[in-house]
Amino acid sequence: MAEPKVGVLALQGDVDEHLRALERAGAAPYAVKTPAEFERADALVVPGGESTTVMKLLERFGLDAPIVERVRGGMPLWGTCMGMIVAARDVADLDQPTLDLIDITVRRNAFGRQNQSAEVPLPIPALGASAFPAIFIRAPWIERCGPAVELLAKRDGRGVMVRERNVLATSFHPELTADQRVHRFFLAMVERFKAERFKGKNFTAA
Numbered sequence: 001m002a003e004p005k006v007g008v009l010a011l012q013g014d015v016d017e018h019l020r021a022l023e024r025a026g027a028a029p030y031a032v033k034t035p036a037e038f039e040r041a042d043a044l045v046v047p048g049g050e051s052t053t054v055m056k057l058l059e060r061f062g063l064d065a066p067i068v069e070r071v072r073g074g075m076p077l078w079g080t081c082m083g084m085i086v087a088a089r090d091v092a093d094l095d096q097p098t099l100d101l102i103d104i105t106v107r108r109n110a111f112g113r114q115n116q117s118a119e120v121p122l123p124i125p126a127l128g129a130s131a132f133p134a135i136f137i138r139a140p141w142i143e144r145c146g147p148a149v150e151l152l153a154k155r156d157g158r159g160v161m162v163r164e165r166n167v168l169a170t171s172f173h174p175e176l177t178a179d180q181r182v183h184r185f186f187l188a189m190v191e192r193f194k195a196e197r198f199k200g201k202n203f204t205a206a
């Protein structure tokens with residue numbers, strides 16, 4: 001099968017790092033700023049950045065409704081840090097609507113001042129035995145997970161990596177390290193989605 005076309009939302013944030021990391025992991029990534037660019041994507045990555053700004057820009061660029069429609073229809077989406085906040089159902093400390101694509105409640109900038117930026121060896125059993133070098137930058141944590149949400153990693157007892165069906169969210173930034181395991185995990189979700197769509201089935205993540 002051809003390399004998956006993974007759009008990286010490019011309204012604001014660490015877009016280039018994601019483009020490079022996705023390419024290294026074997027995808028065909030490109031920047032998405034308009035609904036027409038989004039249209040041809042097999043999957044979407046929402047990078048780190050500033051969630052309040054990006055939520056306003058999504059609306060202004062007319063991207064919010066198409067993203068919600070396609071992701072609810074099974075298109076894979078991965079949000080890192082700010083992307084997790086944008087995809088969450090609820091944000092504990094923010095009175096602004098989100099895309100509501102994954103049934104979690106998050107708290108922004110939650111790990112405290114001294115930990116605004118840290119690299120932590122994070123056990124992620126779904127990715128194998130060795131810890132993942134997880135970079136946290138003013139990262140959110142997850143305060144509540146809905147019943148269909150798989151909790152894939154915790155830091156200090158708080159959820160920092162989750163998946164619900166076709167939506168993956170990480171508090172940390174795998175695009176800033178050489179370890180490609182989270183990217184490969186997401187690309188496996190994308191391949192499954194493409195295969196199911198090819199067969200005309202509804203997508204269900206294994």
Ligand code: GLN
Binds near residue numbers: 050082083085
């Ligand atoms: N603190 C940012 C926010 O609330 C997220 C930080 C990041 O994406 N690195 O949007």
